[in-house]
Amino acid sequence: MQNQKHLFDIPDDITYLNIASQSPAFKAIYEAGLRGLKQKSRPYTILGSDYFEPVVELKKLFAELIDVEDYNRIATIPSVSYGMATVANNITLNKGDEILVIDEQFPSNYYSWKKLANTYNAIIKTVCPVKGERWDTTILEAITDKTAIVAMGNIHWSNGSLFDLKAIRKKTKQLNALLIIDGSQSIGSLPFSVKDIQPDALICAGYKWLFGPYGSAYAYFGEYFDNGEPIEENWSNRLDSENFASLTNYQPKYKPLANRYTVGESGNFIYVQMQIEALKQVIKWTPKAIQDYCKSISFEASKELSELGCIIEDHNYRTHHLFGVKLPEGLDIIKLKANLLDQNIFVSFRGEYIRVSCHLYNTKKDFDTLVNCIKSVL
Numbered sequence: 001m002q003n004q005k006h007l008f009d010i011p012d013d014i015t016y017l018n019i020a021s022q023s024p025a026f027k028a029i030y031e032a033g034l035r036g037l038k039q040k041s042r043p044y045t046i047l048g049s050d051y052f053e054p055v056v057e058l059k060k061l062f063a064e065l066i067d068v069e070d071y072n073r074i075a076t077i078p079s080v081s082y083g084m085a086t087v088a089n090n091i092t093l094n095k096g097d098e099i100l101v102i103d104e105q106f107p108s109n110y111y112s113w114k115k116l117a118n119t120y121n122a123i124i125k126t127v128c129p130v131k132g133e134r135w136d137t138t139i140l141e142a143i144t145d146k147t148a149i150v151a152m153g154n155i156h157w158s159n160g161s162l163f164d165l166k167a168i169r170k171k172t173k174q175l176n177a178l179l180i181i182d183g184s185q186s187i188g189s190l191p192f193s194v195k196d197i198q199p200d201a202l203i204c205a206g207y208k209w210l211f212g213p214y215g216s217a218y219a220y221f222g223e224y225f226d227n228g229e230p231i232e233e234n235w236s237n238r239l240d241s242e243n244f245a246s247l248t249n250y251q252p253k254y255k256p257l258a259n260r261y262t263v264g265e266s267g268n269f270i271y272v273q274m275q276i277e278a279l280k281q282v283i284k285w286t287p288k289a290i291q292d293y294c295k296s297i298s299f300e301a302s303k304e305l306s307e308l309g310c311i312i313e314d315h316n317y318r319t320h321h322l323f324g325v326k327l328p329e330g331l332d333i334i335k336l337k338a339n340l341l342d343q344n345i346f347v348s349f350r351g352e353y354i355r356v357s358c359h360l361y362n363t364k365k366d367f368d369t370l371v372n373c374i375k376s377v378l
């Protein structure tokens with residue numbers, strides 16, 4: 001895979017290593033947004049089919065990306081919190097059931113579980129890392145016959161730790177527990193197959209590794225949710241809603257499978273056009289090639305940082321498009337932040353950790369610049 005910087009609008013003097021917070025739109029997305037905006041200036045050009053057909057195209061693209069045959073299993077939603085609220089809204093628990101989450105999980109994949117636990121007198125069980133033990137061992141040991149739900153990311157959002165989802169799925173199936181995954185920090189840049197992992201639901205922000213606008217997200221719902229309740233009742237999710245003339249012949253039935261969970265106004269003419277361009281390109285690049293490229297530009301820098309005293313997870317157990325760097329003790333973080341800012345280097349800080357995230361517009365030189373900056377404050 002060649003560097004793709006020419007597709008983006010990032011100036012040469014900017015070192016953007018923070019896509020995990022917000023991805024840059026490439027030019028095709030920008031153009032698609034403008035097309036949508038132009039249509040908004042001339043609303044008489046909006047056709048009835050524009051409310052539905054682009055959304056179907058978008059669902060098909062996301063289904064292809066995550067290896068799902070039937071696009072009717074995909075819902076377009078505005079955020080991860082919306083997706084998790086939908087999932088939690090369709091689960092009933094018994095007193096004392098356990099909901100397993102991972103230490104320092106992203107809040108949008110926590111609060112809905114806390115609320116559900118409060119409703120049913122269930123228990124949130126947080127799996128914390130144990131020194132000298134692999135994450136997967138600790139997680140698998142924590143899943144017991146009391147576990148009703150395992151809700152986790154498919155990588156750790158703050159440091160890129162990988163989880164053995166196949167083994168986790170196997171154990172949750174044996175014990176009749178649901179597996180709900182937040183794929184926000186990896187889907188698009190790391191291969192993911194629903195056929196392989198078989199989660200009950202997969203929720204994913206659209207504005208990071210999927211290059212969508214802020215306010216776009218996706219959800220896959222498995223069989224468990226086929227007859228569930230959406231958190232809102234909108235006209236377009238009902239059967240035959242394409243027939244505008246009979247919308248007030250109120251329809252009791254939803255469209256099949258996950259369509260019932262799609263957010264109201266999902267036809268969003270500007271966003272959907274942008275999302276389609278974004279997913280087409282991600283599929284063309286392929287997540288595998290993106291992962292390999294990110295490894296090729298970051299591997300040496302990660303080794304050098306380790307030699308300088310930084311702590312980075314073993315490369316076999318972490319992703320390469322996103323990883324955490326624990327800075328050496330005693331390093332002046334305020335000075336480092338000022339230096340990074342001064343040199344237009346953008347990474348994300350969490351205490352004494354930095355999270356580095358890269359993509360096809362980055363080069364090895366970006367990593368050299370980062371390493372030199374860290375060296376200069378040691």
Ligand SMILES: Cc1ncc(COP(=O)(O)O)c(C=O)c1O
Pocket residue numbers: 020021078079080081082106108109153157182184185205217
């Ligand atoms: C792992 C993860 N999940 C979800 C989100 C976003 O959640 P929401 O769409 O509810 O804002 C983020 C944002 O950083 C994230 O890192």
